Amino acid sequence: MDDTDRKIVALLRTDARRSFQDIGGHVSLSAPAVKRRVDKLQSEGVIRSYAAVVDPAAMGWHTHAVVALYCEGRMSAAEVRKAIEPHDEVESAYTVAGEASAILHVRAADTQHLEEALERLRDTPGVRRTHTQVVLSTLFERPVA
Known part of the structure; x- marks a missing residue:
């Protein structure tokens, strides 16, 4: 390139x-x-797809949070993915080094919806607990260019 x-x-x-x-x-x-x-x-896979970038707030998703996910034992990345992928509120998920098994970016309509989504995540087999930080404002998001 x-x-x-x-x-x-x-x-x-x-x-x-x-x-x-x-x-x-x-x-x-x-x-x-x-x-x-x-x-x-x-x-070559440099350009993977084309997509419309949609404002989440315009779609009714006004609340978002960064969630540290802690899983039981030694769940593999594939097992963690399988556990959280069905949750539509999870916009993105990353395995990380450190105490947490993964870091999630979660979107919801409001704080009540966020709480319900977090409860469903914690009820998922293999998930031990979560630690949530609600985003107050987005300073910037820098796309790869």
Whole structure:
């Protein structure tokens, strides 16, 4: 991946519906040349998918929290994933080094919904306890560019 590819990816990250011609104007390439590069970036797995970035609050998810998840014994990453994946409120999950088994980003409509989601998570077989920090405001989110 060279600097031109990085610029193409950055342009697509700001607007995935951008035309190849428009991108070409920014990186000094023809539309067909940009298409070939994008196709190659897709085939190499650099670009995994295209998605609409939706404001969670507009969808009714006004509350979110960072949750440390503590599991019993030595649950594998696959077992932890299987335990938490059915919970729609879990937006993302990461295994971590340290005391916790995983760190979760959880979204909910309000604090009551968050509490219910946390209770369901704690009722999941293999989950011992959680430690939750409610997010008050988002200072910034930096996408990979």
